[in-house]
Amino acid sequence: MRSILLAFAASVAFILPASAENVTVAVTAIVEHPALDAARDGVKEALEAAGYKEGENLTFVYQSAQGNPATAAQIARQFVGDAPSVIVPISTPSAQAVVSATRDIPVVFTAVSDPLGAQLVKDMDKPGGNVTGLSDMSPVAEHVALIKEILPNVKTIGYLYNSGEANSVSLLAVLKAEAEKAGLTVVESAATKSAEVQGAARALVGRADAIYIPTDNTIISALEGAVAVAEEAKLPLFTADTDSVSRGSIAALGFNYHDVGKQTGEVVVRILKGENPGDIAVKVAAGSDLVINKTAASKMGVTLPESVVKRATRTIE
Template sequence: MNKRLISTIAIIVGFLAVAFVATGKPTQQTKSKDYVPTVGILQLVTHPALDEIHRGIVAGLKTQGYSGKKVKIDYQNAQANQANLKTMSQKFTNENADLTLGIATPAALSLAKTADGNSPVILAGITDPAGSGLVKSAQRPGANITGTSGDSPLEQHLNVIKQVVPKAKKLGIIYTTSDHGGEYNAKKMAQLAKTAGYDVHMYTISTTNDMQQVAETMASQVDVVYAPQDNGVASAMKTLISITNKDNIPVIPAVNTMVKDGGVATISVSQYDIGYQAGIMAGQVLKGKDTATYPVKTITKGDVVVNLKQAKLLGLKLPANMIKTAETKGEVFK
């Protein structure tokens, strides 16, 4: 064997060794057919909407062949603790997860920061991913991040308010200061409502512990409340309803799980579908699809959801066509 051939082999071996050390795992090309990828799922907090996204992710991964012994899923729930988000994100990096999914904007931001442009991050139900700085644009994300966005049908929500509480003039909107998606939806709704002639009052909470005091103030000042797709508000929905019910103030929320917790009615985008699509995208990325050119998918189709028990409690008569649509194509809570 001549010296030139030996040198060439040495260079190739050295390159492969560096590639392995740099990533902490074999490169995509060297993975065997039996290789089992590790997928990290980071959820901000436990509440029904985010739980539905998680359930959808698992189902979506399954359609791509990643279930059972074909994948290792490491599920972590930060329970709304920022320190937990950082620790759990780092855990995925330390374990060399092949891909991570973030359920809710704070979880996605934490994963993105820890991944630092390296391992793929899939968004699951993130409002305004470009505005959050997670991607360059929805059409061309541009780096290691893509996924799904659940865009609230705000104009339809405003129409629900008009139908359910036609005489209302003062609209209260509440959101969590640390939730970019909640703030984004709240401010967009405020603009729409002002244009429609409502006297809009904005209220904020820092944590769920603030809800009772803020809700008491809000209920004394408005005719109806809009609760946007906001993780803090969704987690404290039952507290909000317990206060607004005392003053006979209806709450129109963004998603079906919040209607179940005491909201009157809404047009709800399926949280399960948001997760399901994110799971499919994760599977495609594991198979080699490039996140940089894989467009963010926005889920916008919604179903009518009503809470007949809550409407009766507040003395509201819901439009017959709204109830009929909910019964045939949507969801009804009695």
Template structure:
């Protein structure tokens, strides 16, 4: 485990709660809460939360919204949010989270892996809650993972069971022989998923190859190669891919190569099906964790990382029709824009 995580103070969450007494309830860049204040906020305390979202796309947007909704339902206008988007740049995540620390925010919500890594580097005392993070051990280089980060970090994971995702590929494409895994090599959690999905897919009899892009500039060319060499493509919960679904679709659909993904946002843009979680619900779940820390004094150092309660088989009816793919019973249609 990284030194900075081990060194984090167990009392970080309590200190943040005390510091909240002096927080401002107004912020020009903030989004303030729902109508009315709950009885828990009647003591006059206010809370300012910094939200660092790695990039704008449907899944992360939904998680941020769920997080805000959970807290505003609990605290009304006693909570404000400074929501910042890093436009996919990890260096910008560092700038954003360092500013949250300088501003004395009461809690930082880090939406996606790069945001979590930046926040962890920025502070070992302000409580940090991650969401839309696939594997905390990989993100924070923890070798002895027990389900709890320790120190000032906890949150929620967006990982749907990878073995079940591999089974979904087999259910939909039993006659395929090759699967290409398409992802961004700069995202540690995508690397983690690719490695484990390779194992599961090979156990099911597929020949598996990875096709990686370093950033958005390489997406189209790498997708072209992957489509030429694969019967099916699998895309994990990859933020770069999620922000480039149009570019991927522009290659994969003419090539008639079906895509299975780790979350429904990617499927809505370029895929056939996914075993997906609800990112709004995941963000809401993270918001409830924040409430426990800020208001009820929960000890974040002992707070286990939580996973989504449910996973659902989803499919894109428009792309399935275009590719002539019949989806079996038990899948829920994704509503897509015409």
């Protein structure tokens, strides 16, 4: 009789869907700002769509490093000690911290522009080991073209970034190459922490015809300081992050980070259901939105061309 019951229990366990298991997904980001928050929420939505519901069969843990790489490393070590089912680091610094902390727990990074340059994986198609994820490599060539379309007389682009963020250093190299093709030059101004952002933006006044901010978490977390400088100096400011347009940039062509999070969550689900992360190719997130802010353009002395207004997927008046 006992053997029959054991056999029955084993058969029930086998036919239960993977979503019936209790799993823990631990998520961390280098800092809190709208794009990264949207990615986190998208991950959770994808998990729920696959049947993993918080309070039922899912424990969803989230911690922000508040912009501090040392804190990111502490969070990574804590998560590894807690041994969750999957760790999801959002942003390059958080991903580097987590990947350095574990070779065993599955890791699915997201919002990382250059996974190879950040040394998270050695091969995008066959990452191997315990790591995979999504890249949000910006369409920099399209950004340069958009800036030229809005500002036909632009000659110099000011690049405002954190020189300590691998993602932003990689994007700087791409921007320089694309700017050269377009006959433009790039002027750099760096801020290594949020308190330095406004000063770094001010350093571009008189040296650049426009400011371009990449998907840099340090700069975006203190975007309002840069916007204030741009408005005062009538220096057009553009971002790679579409969520930043509502906060005062003129325009951005990029990803909807909630959708990026959902795509990331779908990869997490595959791992929860038994796939090996090292066998899942690292992909560049899909989707591209053009968001414009007419009020911001006016404050910075810019009239948006009708061609741009018509193409916009979202307009902020």
